[in-house]
Amino acid sequence: MMTDYAATNPTACEYETFFQLSSEIMVMLDLDLRVIKSNLAFQRLTGFGAEQACSLPDFLHPDDRATSRRRWHEAAQEERFTIDERLLTASGAIAQIRWQAALSPDGSRLYATGSLIPSFDAFTNNQWHRSSLDQALDCFGIYSAVRDDSQRIVDFRIEYVNQSAATLTGVPQHAQIGRQLSEIYPLTSERMLNTYRQVIETGNVVLIEGLPYADERMTGVLDLLHFKFGDGFAISWRNVASQKAAEAKLADSNKKFSCAFHNAPTINFIMDVKSGIILEANHNFQEITQYPADTMIGQPISELGLWEDMSEFRRATAQILEYGPTHNYPITFLRAGTEPRVGLLVGEYITTDGSDHILFIMNDITDLRDAENRLTQMDKYQMLGSMAASIAHEVRNPMTTVKGFIQLFRQQKDLEAYHSRLTLISSELERASSIITEYLSLASNKVTEKARHRLDDLIRYMLPLLEADAIEHNIALNLVLEEVPPLLMNENEIRQLLLNLFRNAVEAMQGGGELSILTYVEQGGPVLEVRDQGTGIDQKVLGSIFTPFFTTKAHGTGLGLAVCRSIAERHGATIRAHARPDGTSFKVMFGTGVWDLRLSPATS
Template identity: 35%
Template sequence: MEQQVKILAVDDRYENLLALNSILASPQYEIVSLQSGEEVLKYLLKESPDPIAVILMDVQMPGINGYETVELIKQRKSCQDIPIIFLTAISTSIEHVLKGYHVGSIDYLFKPVHPDLLRMKVDAFVKLHRYHQEIRNQRELLQLRTLELEETNCRLERAEAQLKEQNLLLEQWVEERTSELVDAHEKLMKSQEHFKKLFVSSPCPMAIRRLSDLSYLEINESWKQCTGYGEEVIGTCNSIRMEPSEPMGDQLIVHNVKVKFEMKSGEFRTALLSTEIIDIEDEKCLLLVAVDITENLRYESEMARLAQLNLVGEMAAGIAHEIRNPMTTIRGFLQLFRDGKRRLESEYIQIMLEELDRANDIITEYLSLAKNKRTHQQSEHLNRIIESLQPLIQAEAVMSGKHVQFLLVDCPELSLDDKEIRQLILNMCMNGLESMQTGGNLTVATHLDSEQVLLTISDEGAGIPEEHLEKLGRPFFTTKDHGTGLGLAICYSIAARHHATIDVKSDHQGTTFVIRFQIPAHALSVI
């Protein structure tokens, strides 16, 4: 359906406007009735002139007459092309008609106007208006298409420029890659040459076997000297009998696996074996590298034996020193009793019993260090054990004017021996309290770290000298005046029996012990 066009009917008499509306009544027209030149000018100022097909203008009107109104309309650029028809019943002289054409009208009709004539003229101007509007639309569409074409051309030009740039970059990239390939080939040749020199002159026994049938492709001089086998194995699949220290399954690639191998002479030696898959002339091969550690193991065994003897000597000296004191006291009393210089009184008996108990405690603590000591481990909550010891530790702290805080988080159950863990916690807490001055703070905390539960015991003491840190946990080593040197050693032994580790950090602001317990596999699944 065609869009309605507007027709402005301007007459100061209302009945004339009704007559024009009646003559031009049509669904294609929208008749806008105005009664003065001022109304026409106001209407054109606020409304777009595009939909206005024609203006029917009365000449004689109060205020601004028709001629003056048309002159003002034509001064506005957007309204210059609107066709205007003068309608008058008074100004019928040729001078008025010429004046009408002069000011800008395109027709001049006298009232009473013949309806059909007016209708035909208006229809003609409406068609002309629609034709001009269609031309404008086509012109705008053409301009739009022209802009789109220009934009497309610009994009094509940019794309062409980008393509040229990309082609240039591609050519540069090809040149660079070609140069890199040449360099890589040269480096590969040098690398192969270096590998060959390294293979031949390496002090480590090395062999290359084909991966397809495991036949020997090459062996170096060190391999020949170490195994006793020479060129006779090249091309064969005769494997040197090796016994790994742990099952290897079908693994081809291993690193530093300890193996025992039999030499051609029948002697057995030990080596660290590593393997790697390499390419030689487009063929997959297995490179074997062995490090003979037979002599190193012999030296290590001898050093370990000497270290054990030295440790036994130190422990024997410590035990002798600690037990000799109570034994000396008891021997002295017994000599006095034998010589009759003292009577056997209850207070002397009590002293001797206390000295015997002291010696027995030292022996008991020493036995606690045994690695093969039987433990009764079961699922326990570490926090529950700490909470059961909390009153005892708090009481000890209050008696010495110090403070203890417990920072415990939810932790999974661990496999623990309740009595041994109690002893470990008490020993470390008492050590921490003894190391601090009055007013110091001791902190006992637990938290989770990956697959471990961490027990942290921190004090605010003077710290442990750096030269003593490496000696911690050694039996009979102590910095206390009256200590046996077995407390921390027992803690380390308990930790070892629980497959736990102890880390120590110490400075002038205090010492922190961190005991790391492994979380059982069944507990990890529910964390």
């Protein structure tokens, strides 16, 4: 009848062709599971003839035949349903098949399509599969569901375990295969049994990591991967206890390194070799260089303006890559992009996450160098002070006598022709006396009386003298005097310091310009700054200008700035010169320890 309908209906004919040629197994059943029609895929698999009268249970595994009709009838209460069964093939093998079925609209027939799913027998009988898995390092096993009459899973049959699983559990393969899980592993937790059931019923892949396990055969930490296999599941697992211990040790090591890296008093940073980008930097990097973290991390180091000479840093990097770790490589870096400071660089090549990096550790030795230089200067000042004190009396007495006779000669009319020469001799004697006075000022152990004064008040008191000198040299004097805390100072010495710096600035400004004197508070302490618009100081000699007898002037003594430094140090202050684009700046920075509001006021 169906053939006649298909012959007279083109659409039905097309459906018949599709039905027969489909690779899916297709059958039409009555409610007693008798085969009404089947396609070629079903016939080839089972050896069933198209005209042969039979029922579906005839092709089922003997263990499934008794319950087949009941399971189909129960499932058919739903409009669409799924049933897994084992079919006997024409070759006598067993094929696991999953039926997707539905009732006909009138409820008199069942339409079913089936697809083959992996078979335990097909796997375990495949020698190549077994041999490959037996050589695998990871443990592997296949387990089939053991069901009761109501199709509820009550246990699992061990279909296969590889050699690694047998070795890890201590149970040989032949002692496991074919046995039920509850016999071999009676301590399996209910949690794991539920996981196995979930995998079989839902078909979901389940990964469990870091599962602690212990029984009489083995202890460890397991990573397990479960997936559905036929009417059961397959599982791949490994004991990661050693790996977890190594990871914990590595994490502890990384924590210690991070603590040392970020809390060290040195300047620490990690740079990517290929891009030159700063990957990480410690707090001291930001604190000392004054580069904020958000503008530093992830930026190429060449764009930060960190180094006074970028080529010097590139040479240090090349040396590390070619010859290995470098130690105490001297290099000049810039604080806040302007202030040069001296560092000793240590660098070592490291590899992290497959990338090439360099770990840099830099020690800022600027203050140490300054301290060493100050000690050297103090030794010189001590020597000069001692020399000056011992010879001052012996030299000044004859000089006073000579000066007195010069004054007498200048008053005699018969010596008027020599008046200009006598005046020159007198001025040179004054100059010699001034040099002796400066020698005495270099003595670091010089005892001076100190009282409380304000820097800004002292400068205002000296203003008429300073203005007169500035006007004479066509210089505009600019005062920017913020109120600063009182200082414990020797007024005469601080006035001498200011005059020396002022006159140095005036001498540097031969073409006129603006000379600024400033007072302000920086890092908690008062600061005196003198800025000029002169010719500037060569960077090469900037570090030597405070050395006694060092001078760049044709007729200078080389004592003026040395005296300034000696006075500053006697007052617990530091003095530094900074080259500016439009001249030079001298800053005298008084520490917080040299001023105290509780000190008694200066006496009149």
